[in-house]
Amino acid sequence: MLSIGSAKRAPCFALIDCNNFYVSCERLFRPDLRQRPVLVASNNDGCAVARSAEAKALGIKMGTPLFKIDDLIKQHNIEVFSSNYALYADISNRVMSTIEAMVPQLEVYSIDEAFADLTGVDRSVSLDTFGHQLRNRISDWVGIPTCVGIAPTKTLAKLANYGAKKYPQTGGVVDLSHPQRQRKLLAITPVDEVWGVGRRITERLQRMGISTALQLAEADLKTLRKQFSVVLERTARELRGESCLALEALPASKKQIVVSRSFGSPVLTIESIQAALANFIARAAEKLRYEQQYARQLTVFMRTNPFKQQHPQYSNSVTHSLTQPTQDSRELLALTRNLSERIFRAGYHYNKAGVMLADFYQTGVFQQSLFETNEAKPKSRELMNVLDKVNGKQTGALYFASQQKSSSWHMKRERLSPAYTTRWAEIPRVK
Amino acid sequence: MKAEIISRAGVYPKLQIPYLLEAVQAGFPSPAQDYVEQQLDLNELCIKHPAATYFVRATGDSMIGAGINDNDVLVVDRALTAQAGDIIIACWNGELTVKELQLKPYPALLSHNQNYPPITLPEDAELDVFGVVSHVIHRFR
Numbered sequence: 230m231l232s233i234g235s236a237k238r239a240p241c242f243a244l245i246d247c248n249n250f251y252v253s254c255e256r257l258f259r260p261d262l263r264q265r266p267v268l269v270a271s272n273n274d275g276c277a278v279a280r281s282a283e284a285k286a287l288g289i290k291m292g293t294p295l296f297k298i299d300d301l302i303k304q305h306n307i308e309v310f311s312s313n314y315a316l317y318a319d320i321s322n323r324v325m326s327t328i329e330a331m332v333p334q335l336e337v338y339s340i341d342e343a344f345a346d347l348t349g350v351d352r353s354v355s356l357d358t359f360g361h362q363l364r365n366r367i368s369d370w371v372g373i374p375t376c377v378g379i380a381p382t383k384t385l386a387k388l389a390n391y392g393a394k395k396y397p398q399t400g401g402v403v404d405l406s407h408p409q410r411q412r413k414l415l416a417i418t419p420v421d422e423v424w425g426v427g428r429r430i431t432e433r434l435q436r437m438g439i440s441t442a443l444q445l446a447e448a449d450l451k452t453l454r455k456q457f458s459v460v461l462e463r464t465a466r467e468l469r470g471e472s473c474l475a476l477e478a479l480p481a482s483k484k485q486i487v488v489s490r491s492f493g494s495p496v497l498t499i500e501s502i503q504a505a506l507a508n509f510i511a512r513a514a515e516k517l518r519y520e521q522q523y524a525r526q527l528t529v530f531m532r533t534n535p536f537k538q539q540h541p542q543y544s545n546s547v548t549h550s551l552t553q554p555t556q557d558s559r560e561l562l563a564l565t566r567n568l569s570e571r572i573f574r575a576g577y578h579y580n581k582a583g584v585m586l587a588d589f590y591q592t593g594v595f596q597q598s599l600f601e602t603n604e605a606k607p608k609s610r611e612l613m614n615v616l617d618k619v620n621g622k623q624t625g626a627l628y629f630a631s632q633q634k635s636s637s638w639h640m641k642r643e644r645l646s647p648a649y650t651t652r653w654a655e656i657p658r659v660k
Numbered sequence: 661m662k663a664e665i666i667s668r669a670g671v672y673p674k675l676q677i678p679y680l681l682e683a684v685q686a687g688f689p690s691p692a693q694d695y696v697e698q699q700l701d702l703n704e705l706c707i708k709h710p711a712a713t714y715f716v717r718a719t720g721d722s723m724i725g726a727g728i729n730d731n732d733v734l735v736v737d738r739a740l741t742a743q744a745g746d747i748i749i750a751c752w753n754g755e756l757t758v759k760e761l762q763l764k765p766y767p768a769l770l771s772h773n774q775n776y777p778p779i780t781l782p783e784d785a786e787l788d789v790f791g792v793v794s795h796v797i798h799r800f801r
Contacts, residue, residue, distance in 0.1 A: 263754075322711075323710075327711045369712075369739070370712035649714075650714060653733075656714075656717050657714075658717050658756075659717070659749055659757055660719055660722065
């Protein structure tokens with residue numbers, strides 16, 4: 230399309246990514262941990278999901294089960310933390326609002342990274358300088374180290390960020406505006422580091438002789454589209470500097486809501502698995518109402534621990550479609566109970582269960598069914614409003630009897646740090 | 661000391677920091693709305709940079725002379741650059757500590773209690789400042 234008036238400016242993106250985010254959060258109020266190896270464990274203290282530079286240097290890989298490195302942890306006095314989501318969410322919000330105040334537009338991509346639109350910023354300050362300003366501001370204000378990648382496309386900005394992290398001499402900022410610099414970095418980057426290129430695609434690309442990002446950028450677009458997908462073709466175009474992905478300032482409304490957990494200890498009875506599921510569906514329904522959606526489809530699943538092959542294995546799921554979409558916790562609780570009975574088999578050590586809501590409708594868009602009336606719905610909405618309001622003030626203040634508080638299914642979080650920034654009783658102490 | 665009444669305090673809703681950007685809900689405006697003045701918000705008084713502000717709790721009596729008592733809550737603003745004479749939270753010996761920053765005649769961390777000697781800082785070492793204390797919240801009962 231022809232743009233009339235001012236000439237269209239070339240787009241410019243930045244990817245701001247926090248360094249070892251969970252570890253950096255744990256270190257913020259613990260100066261004694263600055264130089265020490267630190268690990269953050271996944272749910273149930275199972276695997277390493279964040280590692281400090283010192284822990285990486287000890288050869289600990291992402292996702293390593295902690296029990297496998299027990300000796301290493303003792304030998305090097307590695308500090309291990311359970312995931313403290315309350316802390317990470319609060320610090321993440323601080324990082325994002327700090328960036329937001331400095332850039333024209335922001336897309337929060339995940340808890341620890343965000344894309345920013347920097348189009349036009351170079352009119353007042355060099356992009357490299359601006360990258361350092363962003364980085365310093367986040368470090369000074371919030372106390373979290375970051376790296377900044379700047380480029381004309383999102384995929385290149387991701388790559389620039391990878392370069393900023395990998396090569397310390399960059400000072401944490403890489404500006405890839407210049408095609409020559411793009412080429413230089415593309416040539417030394419393995420193709421599996423490219424945004425959107427997973428393990429399976431990497432293997433197939435390597436068989437075709439494509440092992441660096443540059444080779445992917447220079448590959449024949451038609452071949453990529455035919456043999457892989459338009460998605461990979463788009464990735465190649467973006468690597469060439471052609472912007473195909475715009476900033477998504479508003480998060481798209483969710484297509485499904487999943488709530489599932491691994492259990493702290495194996496669950497054997499239907500009563501305890503139902504108590505767990507009741508909590509999951511109550512939480513899922515709460516999220517559904519927050520998104521102002523109604524769901525028509527509910528899936529319930531449960532499984533044993535695939536890592537414990539000495540125990541008999543079982544895994545099953547069941548999906549049910551309602552005639553009317555709903556967001557009423559009571560209806561979903563009853564259905565969850567029903568569905569769990571259908572797939573539960575006694576005699577297994579269950580290790581994980583969950584629920585998924587899908588097939589969403591927006592308030593009021595669905596038709597009345599022939600057999601059900603909507604008369605109960607207005608009252609249902611009022612009841613759910615009260616429920617959400619009370620629980621919004623204090624999580625879990627109001628709950629359904631079937632949810633049964635504090636059962637064995639609760640997550641194991643034995644090495645949890647204090648909620649430093651979200652609970653008065655747990656704020657840091659200073660002498 | 662003379663106290664002056666500024667205004668009747670309102671009921672303060674719990675305010676989260678940092679502020680999250682949320683869509684404004686549309687609704688029926690009250691006819692009296694034009695005459696309602698904004699209620700005074702303590703956050704507005706104590707927090708200039710929400711994303712950069714942390715709360716910490718003071719323990720002990722080393723800063724009693726500066727008006728910081730055991731168990732007081734300190735408002736710490738990381739957006740401020742520490743200057744001589746500021747009460748700061750510093751990282752010292754692997755711990756967070758609240759002290760006054762002295763730069764001249766030599767850099768030191770000062771307590772405000774005779775029982776605690778000043779901590780002299782080596783000239784070439786870089787002091788790790790966590791943030792500047794902007795307010796003290798002390799509870800009388």
